[in-house]
Amino acid sequence: MDTKVISTGIRYSNLPESYVRPESERPRLSEVSTCENVPVIDLGCQDRTQIVRQICDACKDYGFFQVINHGVSREVTEQMLQVAFDFFRLPVEEKLKLYSDDPSKTMRLSTSFNVNKEKVHNWRDYLRLHCYPLDKYLPEWPSNPPSFKGIVRNYCIQVRQLGYRVEEFIAESLGLEKDYITKVLGEQGQHMAVNYYPPCPEPELTYGLPGHTDPNALTILLQDLQVPGLQVLKDAKWVAVNPHPNAFVINIGDQLQALSNGRYKSVWHRAVVNAYKPRMSVASFLVPSDDAVISPPKALTGYDGSGALYKDFTYPEYYAKFWSRNLDQEHCLELFKN
Numbered sequence: 001m002d003t004k005v006i007s008t009g010i011r012y013s014n015l016p017e018s019y020v021r022p023e024s025e026r027p028r029l030s031e032v033s034t035c036e037n038v039p040v041i042d043l044g045c046q047d048r049t050q051i052v053r054q055i056c057d058a059c060k061d062y063g064f065f066q067v068i069n070h071g072v073s074r075e076v077t078e079q080m081l082q083v084a085f086d087f088f089r090l091p092v093e094e095k096l097k098l099y100s101d102d103p104s105k106t107m108r109l110s111t112s113f114n115v116n117k118e119k120v121h122n123w124r125d126y127l128r129l130h131c132y133p134l135d136k137y138l139p140e141w142p143s144n145p146p147s148f149k150g151i152v153r154n155y156c157i158q159v160r161q162l163g164y165r166v167e168e169f170i171a172e173s174l175g176l177e178k179d180y181i182t183k184v185l186g187e188q189g190q191h192m193a194v195n196y197y198p199p200c201p202e203p204e205l206t207y208g209l210p211g212h213t214d215p216n217a218l219t220i221l222l223q224d225l226q227v228p229g230l231q232v233l234k235d236a237k238w239v240a241v242n243p244h245p246n247a248f249v250i251n252i253g254d255q256l257q258a259l260s261n262g263r264y265k266s267v268w269h270r271a272v273v274n275a276y277k278p279r280m281s282v283a284s285f286l287v288p289s290d291d292a293v294i295s296p297p298k299a300l301t302g303y304d305g306s307g308a309l310y311k312d313f314t315y316p317e318y319y320a321k322f323w324s325r326n327l328d329q330e331h332c333l334e335l336f337k338n
Contacts, residue, residue: 004099005111007088007125007196015202019121021210027238027272029204032231035239038062040247043165044069055166056173059252059260063267064232066247067166072158074246077222079147080155084280086145087127088196094144098127103323106130107140113209114323123273124208125196131156131284132190152192156284159220159248160190163286166250167218174260176297181259185217186289193283197229200273208271208279211238213331215322216285216315217259219251227279233268254322254333255288255315261296262309266333288315310336 021027039058045051058065088095100108101115108128112121130137134153142148167185168178182188197208208229223230223243230241230249241249257266273279288294295312313336322332 003092003096005092005095005109005125006123006198007095008092009089011199012201015123015200015205019123019206020202021120021206025120025210026205027203027207027231027270029272032238032240032272035232035234035241038241038244039065040244041065041067042069043067043071052169052172055169059170059173059264062232062234063265064241064249064251064269066241066244066249067162068244068247070162070248071165072155072162072248076151076155076158077246079151080222080282081224081280083145083148083151084127084194084196084282085278087142087148087194088125088278088280090144098142106137107142120206122209123197123200123206124271125198127192127194127196129192129194130189131192132160132188155282156190156192159284160286162248163188163190163218163220163284166220167286170218170252170256170264174263175299180297181217181256184259184288184292184294185255185286186292188217188289189287191216191285191287193285195271195281195283197271197273197279197281199276199278201275203273203275206273208273211268211270213257213266213268213333214251214253214285215255215319215332216253216287217255218253218286219249220284220286221249221251222282222284223249224280227274227277229271229273229279229281231270231272238270253285254318254331255294257333258294258310258313258336259296261300261306263300266331290314290316294318308338311338 041054098109111125167181171180172178225243228242231238254266301308
């Protein structure tokens, strides 16, 4: 590998050695079936009670769901995917101006997950952006393609509104006031990972991303409709979640598992790669404000005498531990158990 990224436009005939997983850790793609019953929740439904009930069931049984009629316009999502592809098709030397493997940077192009410490790399390049407050971060975003800042700005605004709506539904589904979660999490940060998975010569030997849970509160994922790649762990088996037209995938993150006192589980998921086509996904993350204390409400700790499952913590404390480990190690929340 003579360059720092894999989105070079060069087709590899063999998988470079540093991407080959040990046999016991490979994705076993032939054993993966399609998840037939992915919850698809219509946020345009007039019956709020029904939405809340469906979200409760999905969070308990799956840890994720898809939403339609979500209020983010189709034009905005199509433009977002298009400008993401346009960015990754830029000449390598242009993209490398933005390259960094420093996770503290608020805007960077990078590859894999944590190239400085991992033994085996993942077949992914990604553009990481901080998105809130916009006026603080937008000036440092890529200026090429020229339409990038305007399109991504519009996308970020609409996705943030969707995330807040979903958090209200989740709070109600836990029997809490609808603004409970948004109040506890404070003025939430918003990050984005624009993930690009080039065609991979040997998809059965590697991952785009191995199995992991998301360290944040809520993830709002826009999938490439043409190329599936998302898989989730359901009943101890990996199943494929195929893209649903005009839908977002909503993942429960570790912070909501802790806030719900373990009633809702942060979903284990992974990305696999395709031999023939590139795949794009755009993940938006809502994260607690730095001073928010993640602690479950009394209503969720006393009902069975169990108390709080996890110690109180802040997101910076959590994220420092998350980033210091390998992505597919045991669940980071285990380090915070009471």
